[in-house]
Amino acid sequence: KCKRLFKIEIICLDFSISDKEETVEWNENAFMKMENLKILIIRNGKFSKGPNYFPEGLTVLEWHRYPSNCLPYNFHPNNLLICKLPDSSITSFEF
DSSP states (O other): OOOOOOOOOEEEEEOTTOSSOOEEOOOTTTTTTOTTOOEEEEESOEESSOOSOOOTTOOEEEETTOSSSSOOTTOOOTTOOEEEOTTOOOOOOOO
16 A cells, blocks of 8 residues: 655745634644645634644644644654744644
8 A cells, every 4th residue: 555645845824814813614634744844834824623633754843823722742842943823723732
């Protein structure tokens, strides 16, 4: 069975241009196959739940209003250089 990985390195979503605020329903395993993801920036979106996974190669994590009170338990931020989580629900940074 071939393991298919996505070559996406940067995701930048900005919901501030939307007139109405709707909750984004999404698959919390969406980043599971994105091993090449280095930069993730999400601004002003309201998500139904937080992610279950972040790639280990992630260097920039900027998520305004991060929807969970913690980062995924299996995330090891060895390569993380920038972490901005303004207006989030984060209660602790335990790795």
